[in-house]
Amino acid sequence: MDFLYKHVIKKLGGLNNKNYLLNYYGTHCVLRVPESSSNLSFKNEHIILNLLKKTSLCPEVIYHNSLSGILLTKYLSFSNLSFETFKSNSFLSSLTYSLNNLHSLSFEEVEVFNPFNQIRFNINYLKDISFEFHHNIDLYITHLDALEQKYIDKQNLALCHNDLNTSNILFKNNTVYFIDFEFSGVCDIFFDLATLSWFLDEHERTFLLKSYFKTDKDLSFKKAKLNDYLFVVKLWNASWSFKKSLTATSDYDYKMGGNLILDSLFSQLET
Structure with missing residues (x-):
């Protein structure tokens, strides 16, 4: 995922995660990187995000890793x-x-x-x-x-x-x-x-x-x-x-x- 950092516009706030606003080949996205000290399992979140794909309840998910918790979504300005x-x-x-x-x-x-x-x-x-x-x-x-x-x-x-x-x-x-x-x-x-x-x-x-x-x-x-x-x-x-x-x-x-x-x-x- 290191190549994504080349597209960073600015760092955003967050308590559990590091969040970044990206310009990814012309599309504004948010990259979430969980802290290394996090003991959370992201398998359940992965299941929930798949359920949400059929709804308009969250920004569009581009990528989610169920092991690391790294998440890339479209940015809502x-x-x-x-x-x-x-x-x-x-x-x-x-x-x-x-x-x-x-x-x-x-x-x-x-x-x-x-x-x-x-x-x-x-x-x-x-x-x-x-x-x-x-x-x-x-x-x-x-x-x-x-x-x-x-x-x-x-x-x-x-x-x-x-x-x-x-x-x-x-x-x-x-x-x-x-x-x-x-x-x-x-x-x-x-x-x-x-x-x-x-x-x-x-x-x-x-x-x-x-x-x-x-x-x-x-x-x-x-x-x-x-x-x-x-x-x-x-x-x-x-x-x-x-x-x-x-x-x-x-x-x-x-x-x-x-x-x-x-x-x-x-x-x-x-x-």
């Missing part, structure tokens, strides 16, 4: 999403339309993404290496376990993205596209919805739910589940940040970021 746009009703309507289409795809061959197990795995790994937590992490895990049991018989499973932060969402011509499917897999749809709701206020979260489900039925239950899954989403991000702090080379303080998330969750802990 002027499609970056601003925070102000993200909170608008017009965008949320387009977002829920695309998200419904993603969640409706067949997932028979797709691996399961269990955020509860992922969090416990991350925390146990950190404990094994004597990571210095600034909180009583066992209290958070106890609450996590209770939420898992609460919804174990009330799951809404589908093919989910599982990392829907604003940098993984593109918006152009009133159409929403998704990128970076490394963490995607079969999961409860409320994990995606909760991730999207992180920076929305109560009114915007209600609009998100109504727009996604197209009904007010069981709205109180959905609001409660969304709030509970937001705890799961935030704890997953905190555990990921703590692990990332062990290998990160950027100036961002991932450990501090994880601690700020745990601070924000403390009031939700069962006592």
